[in-house]
Amino acid sequence: MVHKRGADILHDPWFNKDTGFPLTERDRLGLRGLLPPRVISFEQQYTRFMESYQSLEKNTKGQPEGVVSLAKWRILNRLHDRNETLYYRVLIDNIKDFAPIIYTPTVGLVCQNYSGLFRRPRGMYFSAKDKGEMMSMIYNWPAQQVDMIVLTDGSRILGLGDLGVQGIGIPIGKLDMYVAAAGINPQRILPVMLDVGTNNQKLLEDQLYLGVRQPRLEGEEYLSIVDEFMEAVFTRWPKAIVQFEDFQMKWAFETLQRYRKRFCMFNDDVQGTAGVALAGLLGAVRAQGWQLADFVKQKIVVVGAGSAGLGVLNMSVQAAARMSGNSETATKPFFLLDKDGLVTKERKHIDPAAAPFAKNLSDIEGLGLREGASLIEVVKKVKPHVLLGLSGVGGIFHEEVLKAMRESDSPKPAIFAMSNPTMNAECTATDAFKHAGENIVFASGSPFENVDLGNGKVGHVNQANNMYLFPGIGLGTLLSGARIITDGMLQAASEWYNTHNVFDPCFSVLFM
Numbered sequence: 001m002v003h004k005r006g007a008d009i010l011h012d013p014w015f016n017k018d019t020g021f022p023l024t025e026r027d028r029l030g031l032r033g034l035l036p037p038r039v040i041s042f043e044q045q046y047t048r049f050m051e052s053y054q055s056l057e058k059n060t061k062g063q064p065e066g067v068v069s070l071a072k073w074r075i076l077n078r079l080h081d082r083n084e085t086l087y088y089r090v091l092i093d094n095i096k097d098f099a100p101i102i103y104t105p106t107v108g109l110v111c112q113n114y115s116g117l118f119r120r121p122r123g124m125y126f127s128a129k130d131k132g133e134m135m136s137m138i139y140n141w142p143a144q145q146v147d148m149i150v151l152t153d154g155s156r157i158l159g160l161g162d163l164g165v166q167g168i169g170i171p172i173g174k175l176d177m178y179v180a181a182a183g184i185n186p187q188r189i190l191p192v193m194l195d196v197g198t199n200n201q202k203l204l205e206d207q208l209y210l211g212v213r214q215p216r217l218e219g220e221e222y223l224s225i226v227d228e229f230m231e232a233v234f235t236r237w238p239k240a241i242v243q244f245e246d247f248q249m250k251w252a253f254e255t256l257q258r259y260r261k262r263f264c265m266f267n268d269d270v271q272g273t274a275g276v277a278l279a280g281l282l283g284a285v286r287a288q289g290w291q292l293a294d295f296v297k298q299k300i301v302v303v304g305a306g307s308a309g310l311g312v313l314n315m316s317v318q319a320a321a322r323m324s325g326n327s328e329t330a331t332k333p334f335f336l337l338d339k340d341g342l343v344t345k346e347r348k349h350i351d352p353a354a355a356p357f358a359k360n361l362s363d364i365e366g367l368g369l370r371e372g373a374s375l376i377e378v379v380k381k382v383k384p385h386v387l388l389g390l391s392g393v394g395g396i397f398h399e400e401v402l403k404a405m406r407e408s409d410s411p412k413p414a415i416f417a418m419s420n421p422t423m424n425a426e427c428t429a430t431d432a433f434k435h436a437g438e439n440i441v442f443a444s445g446s447p448f449e450n451v452d453l454g455n456g457k458v459g460h461v462n463q464a465n466n467m468y469l470f471p472g473i474g475l476g477t478l479l480s481g482a483r484i485i486t487d488g489m490l491q492a493a494s495e496w497y498n499t500h501n502v503f504d505p506c507f508s509v510l511f512m
């Protein structure tokens with residue numbers, strides 16, 4: 001039911017149909033005279049938009065990639081601001097082409113430049129200065145019902161670090177994927193930025209920076225802001241689901257523990273990534289012609305001990321324990337590295353979240369490994385079946401590391417360069433096939449083109465990104481009316497996903 005009339009409708013992207021309003025509606029809604037007389041059908045508008053998108057592609061040929069993708073983002077964003085019905089139609093129909101624009105990698109560039117690109121607000125902003133006000137602020141959001149919220153504090157945006165308030169681009173992009181892939185009602189989504197300051201000096205000094213210009217809140221001060229936000233959200237919309245996104249590791253884990261039994265929420269980087277990575281790991285077992293249960297016989301090197309890497313390890317170890325019926329030995333197949341190399345029990349000041357995956361020296365000395373062993377040493381000595389990167393460090397799987405994967409104990413080793421955006425990927429698809437060989441299973445967090453191997457063969461590139469899972473997590477939770485989101489639900493999703501061999505985000509709705 002539309003209560004608005006006249007120009008208010010034309011300026012409301014939820015209801016605006018631009019020149020598509022038929023004459024009867026123009027009369028009924030007080031639009032007569034506010035539009036050029038000719039009615040342009042939805043299909044014609046669709047064609048017109050696609051034609052201007054294609055001519056933009058043609059006209060920007062040869063220009064730097066960043067310039068082209070930002071231009072594409074702008075044209076899509078303008079449509080989003082004007083006419084959501086048309087925007088989501090073109091997005092759904094062209095998801096493969098548009099996902100790299102509204103989501104990774106372009107969304108990373110958008111966040112980096114957000115204060116300059118800003119034209120119209122989208123979503124809600126709760127800042128450190130709003131303490132005590134959030135319960136009333138939440139009622140400023142115009143929709144009566146909200147189903148899905150994606151929340152960030154901007155502290156770790158993709159592999160780009162602390163981008164403060166500019167990180168709002170991520171919740172916007174993620175929620176677009178919810179609409180496009182899971183059919184969530186776009187009037188019931190809400191991107192949220194929790195602006196608790198930034199430690200990014202460049203942004204603090206930028207006169208155009210749109211966020212609160214102060215260092216990040218820490219400790220209890222920080223948590224009290226998140227607490228207040230969560231109370232406000234669930235007071236107004238008790239059935240909403242909150243996805244935590246791109247929080248730096250300490251807060252990712254802390255908030256997950258703090259809220260997971262109290263509110264319907266999950267952390268996408270910890271849990272969504274884990275679900276997708278586990279599906280990929282199980283897929284790699286099958287790609288080698290083995291049984292799923294052989295998962296526990298794989299040797300898996302995980303590079304990056306942050307929220308994503310540890311999330312993957314937690315879920316994979318749980319799966320291994322269940323498959324082998326032995327939780328004592330379930331961590332054995334996994335080797336974890338962080339910026340200081342191989343993580344062992346000898347590590348001083350080890351992060352408690354990483355401690356369960358630290359190797360006993362007695363287990364690795366036979367391989368000639370030690371505390372802090374480098375990536376190349378680990379790959380050469382372990383000869384892993386899978387090399388999985390969630391380090392945020394572009395190019396860390398360099399030529400020597402990839403060549404060492406040729407000596408893997410698997411005839412079809414898997415290389416997952418999962419860090420985003422593209423420039424932060426641990427390696428490119430081309431380098432992976434060139435140096436590690438044609439038999440690899442390759443997946444990356446941001447999309448790469450398939451690789452022409454020059455002999456009539458193609459190196460297939462899969463995308464290992466939590467976008468294949470979170471739309472389904474949200475939709476499944478919504479439809480089932482689940483009160484909380486458990487690890488078991490995510491495990492089941494991951495295994496379903498694997499057995500159904502689905503690599504299209506539009507199918508993720510089916511997973512639960």
Ligand SMILES: NC(=O)C1=CN([C@@H]2O[C@H](COP(=O)(O)OP(=O)(O)OC[C@H]3O[C@@H](n4cnc5c(N)ncnc54)[C@H](O)[C@@H]3O)[C@@H](O)[C@H]2O)C=CC1
Pocket residue numbers: 156157158159160248249268269273276303304305306307308309337338339340341390391392393396418419420421424444445446464465466467
């Ligand atoms: N493909 C996907 O679906 C997802 C990808 N990611 C990506 O994963 C990356 C990391 O995310 P988080 O874990 O949240 O970050 P984080 O900052 O919590 O963790 C990064 C980890 O990498 C380690 N590291 C840094 N330099 C290293 C080096 N030279 N060698 C080995 N390890 C190194 C750090 O010690 C830390 O343990 C980001 O680029 C993010 O975009 C995150 C979530 C989902």
Ligand SMILES: CC(=O)C(=O)O
Pocket residue numbers: 104157158159246268269419420445465466467
């Ligand atoms: C994909 C994602 O969630 C990330 O890179 O943080």
Ligand SMILES: [Mg+2]
Pocket residue numbers: 158245246268269
């Ligand atoms: Mg993320």
